[in-house]
Amino acid sequence: MLRARAPLRVSFAGGGTDVAPFPEREGGCVLSGTLSQFAYSTLRPRTDGRITVQSLDFGYSIGFGVDDPVEYNGELDLPKAAIARIREVPGALPVSGFDLFLHTAAPPGSGLGSSSAVMVSVIGLVAQHCGLDLTQYEIAELAYRLEREDLGIPGGSQDQYAAAFGGFNFIEFTADQVVVNPLRVRSATVHELEHNMLLAFTGRTRVSDHIIEDQRSRYETGNAEALEGLRAQKELAERMKIALVRGEVDTIGRLLGEAWREKQKMSSRITTPLIDEAMRRALDHGALGGKVTGAGGGGHMVFICEFERRHIVAQQLIDLGLTVSEPIFSHDGVTTWRGQS
Numbered sequence: 001m002l003r004a005r006a007p008l009r010v011s012f013a014g015g016g017t018d019v020a021p022f023p024e025r026e027g028g029c030v031l032s033g034t035l036s037q038f039a040y041s042t043l044r045p046r047t048d049g050r051i052t053v054q055s056l057d058f059g060y061s062i063g064f065g066v067d068d069p070v071e072y073n074g075e076l077d078l079p080k081a082a083i084a085r086i087r088e089v090p091g092a093l094p095v096s097g098f099d100l101f102l103h104t105a106a107p108p109g110s111g112l113g114s115s116s117a118v119m120v121s122v123i124g125l126v127a128q129h130c131g132l133d134l135t136q137y138e139i140a141e142l143a144y145r146l147e148r149e150d151l152g153i154p155g156g157s158q159d160q161y162a163a164a165f166g167g168f169n170f171i172e173f174t175a176d177q178v179v180v181n182p183l184r185v186r187s188a189t190v191h192e193l194e195h196n197m198l199l200a201f202t203g204r205t206r207v208s209d210h211i212i213e214d215q216r217s218r219y220e221t222g223n224a225e226a227l228e229g230l231r232a233q234k235e236l237a238e239r240m241k242i243a244l245v246r247g248e249v250d251t252i253g254r255l256l257g258e259a260w261r262e263k264q265k266m267s268s269r270i271t272t273p274l275i276d277e278a279m280r281r282a283l284d285h286g287a288l289g290g291k292v293t294g295a296g297g298g299g300h301m302v303f304i305c306e307f308e309r310r311h312i313v314a315q316q317l318i319d320l321g322l323t324v325s326e327p328i329f330s331h332d333g334v335t336t337w338r339g340q341s
Contacts, residue, residue: 001339002043004125007034007330008105008112009162010199010302011293012244012252013259014171014237016215016230016266018156023173026230030158031237031244033168033193036328037105039117041079041125042339046097053079056103066097072151076102078115081146082122092130100125109205111294116159119143124334136333140164140178154212155295166333170241189247190329196249196307198287198314201323202274204298211295214267229265236262250288253304257289263296270296274320281316285309302327 009032017028053076054061062076070084079100086092100122106114120143127134134142143160147153161171161180168183168190218226236259243251260279264270275292278301282290286309293302301322305313314324 001045002125002129002336003041003339004043004121004128004334004336005038005040006117006121006124006163006334007166007332008037008039008114008117009034009159010112010300010327011158011162012237012256012302013240014233015158015263015294016156017233017237018158018171018173019154019212019216020156021216022219022230024175027234028156028173029234029237030156030171030173031169031240032158032162032171034162034166034330034333035112036330037112038330039104039114039121039163040102041118041121042101043125043129044099044101045095045129046099048097050097051083051095051100052098053083053100054102056101057107066095077151078119078147079122081150082119082143083126085142085146085150086123086126086130086132089127089130089132092127092132095130098129106201106300107205109299110201111292111296111299113159113162113294115153116143116147117163119147120160120163120334124336128336136164137178137180139334154216156212164334167331168244168329170237183241183245185244186247189244189249192247192249193252193304194326194328196253196304196310197327198303198305198310198317199293199325199327200278200301200303200317201325202272202278202298202301203321203323204272204274211267211269211297214269218267225265226267229262232262232265233259249304253288255289256291256302256304257283260289260291263291267296272297275301278317278320278322281320282313285312285316287313 012031014030052063140160170181172179287303290303
């Protein structure tokens with residue numbers, strides 16, 4: 001019995017600059033931190049030549065033979081793609097079948113990178129089962145190619161690298177490579193962030209495809225507002241990185257607000273009336289700044305508050321129908337271990 005987990009993440013600034021063709025043309029960067037919320041997977045070997053995949057969140061399962069061609073039909077395509085690709089990696093040991101169980105702390109479309117965390121978790125798990133020793137970079141790159149190329153899901157590459165590496169990272173994207181720069185953030189700064197931060201789930205998951213395609217189209221056609229928003233995201237990610245390593249939590253809060261204003265320039269579909277109202281109430285009652293974490297249109301919002309007023313901000317968001325939580329950060333990336341049957 002093997003188990004694995006990969007963390008979900010909060011994106012502070014730079015989101016969108018990791019989406020092609022921006023990084024190839026101008027270079028992108030993202031600042032993110034991973035949460036103590038995870039995508040979990042468990043693999044139990046079997047000997048009858050069958051593979052089953054069961055999602056404990058969605059309540060259904062699929063099955064196929066180890067030699068069967070994989071059919072992508074919208075049913076658990078992420079783990080199916082991971083299984084299919086890993087079996088073809090040179091050096092992978094043949095398998096006689098297994099059961100795969102999946103569970104994630106947040107649903108797809110929540111803005112916390114949960115889909116990519118699932119992919120990273122499954123790749124780490126199945127690779128170990130097949131005798132492959134993949135690096136964090138190899139796992140993240142494979143997850144990116146599976147999602148964006150094999151399955152044709154629009155998006156960037158920040159989520160796969162955040163899930164693979166874990167912790168607070170400043171991630172740089174160019175035409176040729178991705179470089180993950182782990183940040184040395186003092187424990188006191190992490191505690192202060194947790195002390196002053198709120199996560200608020202809008203209750204609405206979103207399919208980010210149309211937002212990302214709109215952003216890409218606006219960039220490729222030279223829309224001045226979209227260009228301004230994307231380039232500002234890069235600058236804000238740099239400034240927020242400096243504030244984070246210096247322990248300036250209040251500055252991070254204010255920069256979150258700037259990042260949100262610039263993010264909205266990238267696509268008219270990023271915000272909604274509910275998000276606008278939640279932002280207004282939070283800022284009116286003690287939030288220093290906030291933004292949607294993810295592509296937008298729903299999912300989670302993140303706020304940094306004056307601590308003495310954080311409970312007031314939380315109540316305002318609860319009154320609006322949002323689900324509020326206090327995040328705890330994790331330094332662990334994808335992790336596998338042997339479980340007990």
